[in-house]
Amino acid sequence: LDQDMADAAIAIGIAGVVAAGVLGIFGVISDAMPASEVLGKLAIQITPGAVGALFGRAQLGASNQEDAGREEVEESYAGELFVMVAGALFLSLNIAPTEEVVLIAWRMSLWQQLGLLAASLIVMHALVYQLEFIGGHGPRTEDGFWSLFLRFTVTGYVLVALVSLYVLWTIGRLDGTGAVDMAGLVIVLSFPGAVGAAAARIIV
Known part of the structure; x- marks a missing residue:
């Protein structure tokens, strides 16, 4: 459970950084906007981004014994x-x-x-x-x-x-x-x- 929570936290962090970078590049968010508006736009992108990161890890990163053991659990x-x-x-x-x-x-x-x-x-x-x-x-x-x-x-x-x-x-x-x-x-x-x-x- 602790490892799962850590994986989720890392996925959310990665999604947040990527979302902030992409939205900033395209000018969707800026430092002139209210904090609530910026956080709202980030939140909409972070959720699918974090889920995508977890899916990617599940598909490509399940190579160690710990992940293999998880797959055996029904x-x-x-x-x-x-x-x-x-x-x-x-x-x-x-x-x-x-x-x-x-x-x-x-x-x-x-x-x-x-x-x-x-x-x-x-x-x-x-x-x-x-x-x-x-x-x-x-x-x-x-x-x-x-x-x-x-x-x-x-x-x-x-x-x-x-x-x-x-x-x-x-x-x-x-x-x-x-x-x-x-x-x-x-x-x-x-x-x-x-x-x-x-x-x-x-x-x-």
Whole structure:
């Protein structure tokens, strides 16, 4: 646990330094801005940056005996769901501020949105359990398809949708938005969020 906390602190520190450097280079932050505004902009970038750093370490840095021992420990159900939330947050925070999310949601009909929702579920399940990626879980002989689909894929997608809703609310995309339009935005953002959640389960 102590090592995990240290890894998290290092990842946050690295993300903070990188975010400050990049935002400073592009003039997004400056010493003339109020401290609260600078901290707010840094916070939005630090979260996905830290998650990305941890994912990179998990994928590329698990070469010593300590990391190998961690991989042998069976992940708990709650742990796997948490990993999916982190993966969804990583991609959602990077994509939500773009105008494309609003434009795509506005152009899609109800049936297209439902189709995208179904596609998100299919992609989530296929990436983790059907396609032979290194780190993927593969089909579990002890668990049936519907058990895996309901316990992990559907539950995971609900968490992804909640993450998308939170991110959209945080950046002000939901201000003055009706329930139908809000659902469309969540469905659109949840597609990359679902990919991020599935990728996180493969990597970590």
